[in-house]
Amino acid sequence: MADAPRLNGLASAVSCVGVGKIWNAGSKRAQEALIDIDLEIETGEFVVLLGPSGCGKSTLLYLIAGLEKPTSGVINSLSEPVNGPAPERSLIFQETSLFPWLNVWQNVSFGLSLCGVPTETRKETARQVLERVGLSDAFEKRPDELSGGMRQRVAVARALAMQPKVLLMDEPFAALDVQTRVKMQGFLLDVWDVSKASVLFVTHHIDEAIALADRVVVFTARPGRIKAVVSIDLPRPRDLTSPALLAMRVELTSLLRDEVDRAFAEQESLSVTR
Incomplete structure (x- = not known):
């Protein structure tokens, strides 16, 4: 399900219309990473991208950051086309790279x-x-x-x-232990509340998505499409053991199950052909 525009009187922090990406296009090694991504991120919104490994979540961040160009479609940020990196869009990688x-x-x-x-x-x-x-x-x-x-x-x-007006985060807490990870999630929400930046956050972890997001964008297995957008209109910090959030975990798990199976099947197929 594609995401409908979410207008609040301000220019969207990020707007993706029909965005696709093919790595090594035109060669025998061509791989389609993303297909027809329509996504609007509001000013000040916290959006989490959730999906199986290799589904194009990180690729979308790199496109929005201006580090790569889409094969098809258009990306705008604050009403300006994204043609390359810019100070108003900051990308934080899984590795800190200090x-x-x-x-x-x-x-x-x-x-x-x-x-x-x-x-x-x-x-x-x-x-x-x-x-x-x-x-x-x-x-x-x-x-x-x-x-x-x-x-x-x-x-x-x-x-x-x-x-930055837009903070792009590619699994920034993946290497941390569970306790530190939870602490860092709380820290990030505090920083986000003060900075008023729009956040686009990539994760594989359903609980992390539920703890952080205004909306969770669920991706299909590669090539990545938007399968569903789940809104979480609940105050933070969130009690992940509450009935409402337990039900949301079940919903997101159900949405992801087939996609994870497809991703594993593709990986096994590739390993056999090699």
Whole structure:
């Protein structure tokens, strides 16, 4: 089911119309990753992309970030066509990708340095965003002195330093243990509430999607299409053991079951042909 436009009087943070992506198009290695994606993300909305491995969720983030171009369709952000990377759209990867030779504040302000912002201004911006993510004491530390959760918070701070309107997050908590992951989800919701950025968040985890999202966009197995959009109009923080959310977990599990089976079958078929 494609997503209908969700207009609130403001320009959509992200608008995808008929978006498709074929990797290695025109070659024997061509693979269709996405087909006919129609999706509108409102200003300030938290949307989670949920689906089996290889269904094109991350590909869609890269297209919206401007790191790749769609094979078909149109992507706009804040009424402007996406033709490449831009400061208003920040992408956070699963791996934090911090520079080990820079300290925390230098990592946080790295994007600003590329824009020619003076050192003192960069330091002050880094100080402000590190305070927002609860890492003021880590200002001069190196990445290898931080825990996994702290490094991920630094990555979020680096994105916030650019004052993005759209925050794209590709399974940012996947490498964390369960307890740290839950803590980071709460931290992210606090940061989102203050920043007012629109968030597009990729995950494989149903509980994570339920805890975070205003809407969950469920993808089919590859090539990825939008199978369903499930709205969650409940206050946060959410009790995942409540009857309403348990029912939602059952609904999302049912939507995903066939797609996960299809994805596994495709992977097994590929391994046999190789």
